[in-house]
Amino acid sequence: MSHSDFAPDPLFDLSKKVFIVAGGSGGLGKGLVQALYERGARLAVCDLDEKSLATLSQSFSGILTAVADICDEASMDQIVQQTLTQFGRLDGGINAAGIIRPAAAFELDVDALRMSFEVNVVGAFNFSRAIARRLPKAGGRIVHIASVSSTVANVGYAAYASSKSALSHMVRVLAREWASSNILVNAIGPSMFNAGMAVNAVADPTVSQQALSVIPMGRFGQxxxxxxxxxxxxxxxxxxxxxxxxxxxGGRTLV
Ligand SMILES: NC(=O)c1ccc[n+]([C@@H]2O[C@H](COP(=O)([O-])OP(=O)(O)OC[C@H]3O[C@@H](n4cnc5c(N)ncnc54)[C@H](O)[C@@H]3O)[C@@H](O)[C@H]2O)c1
Incomplete structure (x- = not known):
């Protein structure tokens, strides 16, 4: 037996599958778009950021892009409809749209708290339900990017961490409600990554030294x-x- 005897692994095959990526032009979103695209998935990408969406559509030919606010239920229904029209099927979605509003609790503007829940929780709900409603009988997959802050009580993160924790718990409820339709709902919880909303923190020597001290693997995610x-x-x-x-x-939640 040699390596050429092995066929591409059907376990991880995404070719011809169709997914919607929300927040797909952000730092982590772009990486996810690339990973899925390289494995043959057909993608519809929505984000608020028109400019970076335009750049994305130049880099990945054949993707559908749409400027859409995840907080707006009708916009999520619309992107689902556009995806079905363009690609003829839908297998699920991955949501990397999110915001962070760090502030010590005494300084936290309650509007920042509300906005964090609006995007990170209500938006995630809209995204999930719009997709779940239109999945085929065989079911599908919904994945959200949560955070280690879903479980770690980082100081200054009252708005972000409570919204990410709510997201992780909402995933559990949706998963239970939709399991009998074979719609699987999960989240991925990254620690600090050298991308998107964390690039400034990673570039700041004081912040990054403190952050690295609680990542057992001793490096930021890429x-x-x-x-x-x-x-x-x-x-x-x-x-x-x-x-x-x-x-x-990298072991952040072990500390
Ligand atoms: N970068 C990290 O270290 C890190 C760590 C843990 C979790 N996360 C999570 O990963 C996800 C992606 O973060 P990122 O680092 O790429 O940040 P980012 O700011 O680069 O990306 C977020 C994207 O979401 C989009 N977005 C924001 N509000 C939206 C809305 N209402 N509707 C549609 N799109 C909207 C933004 O335009 C942006 O493109 C977020 O949910 C974030 O909380 C990031």
């Missing part, structure tokens, strides 16, 4: 570190996983 778990949860490999937040965190 966008490609998320690919394996995203592919697993969207492919046959994840066929019996639902309701979980799986931490991809």
């Amino acid at each position: 966008p490609e570190d998320l690919s394996g778990m995203a592919i697993t949860l969207l492919s046959q490999a994840g066929s019996y996983i639902t309701g979980q937040t799986i931490y991809v965190d």
